[in-house]
Amino acid sequence: MVAAIRKNGKPKKERTFGNTPSEHQELISDLQAARVTRIGLEATGVYHLNLAVALHMSKHFELMVINPKAARHYAEARMTRCKTDALDAAMLAEFVEHMPSESKKLFC
Numbered sequence: 170m171v172a173a174i175r176k177n178g179k180p181k182k183e184r185t186f187g188n189t190p191s192e193h194q195e196l197i198s199d200l201q202a203a204r205v206t207r208i209g210l211e212a213t214g215v216y217h218l219n220l221a222v223a224l225h226m227s228k229h230f231e232l233m234v235i236n237p238k239a240a241r242h243y244a245e246a247r248m249t250r251c252k253t254d255a256l257d258a259a260m261l262a263e264f265v266e267h268m269p270s271e272s273k274k275l276f277c
Contacts, residue, residue: 183255188216193223200230207231209265211240211257233270240264 182203186192200208208230210217217234224232240257243264249256 183258185254188220190219190223193220196220197223197227197229205230207233207265207270209233209235209261211235211237211261213237231270233265233268235261235264243268 182199184199186196206229208224210221210224210232212234221232221234224230240261244257244260247260247263249260
């Protein structure tokens with residue numbers, strides 16, 4: 170899993186994390202230290218769910234779970250052709266920065 174942080178429209182930080190509870194907490198700590206308030210997470214079958222729960226339970230972020238089709242269409246509209254985890258993370262960070270999110274109750 171790759172995390173990308175943008176500030177004022179420019180890439181600020183990129184880092185790779187595993188998908189374990191301890192690494193979720195490490196990511197949350199890094200995001201808090203960077204004063205991130207809004208997060209985009211691409212839905213990936215069941216693989217994103219534990220991280221989505223951890224981010225939601227931290228109560229520090231506005232979480233936007235992004236449909237993979239929406240992410241792909243956004244990348245196509247931006248004429249982004251290269252496909253790597255780092256480029257995907259940067260594109261998703263840009264997506265979150267520019268797209269409105271609908272606040273929905275994700276978890277009861």
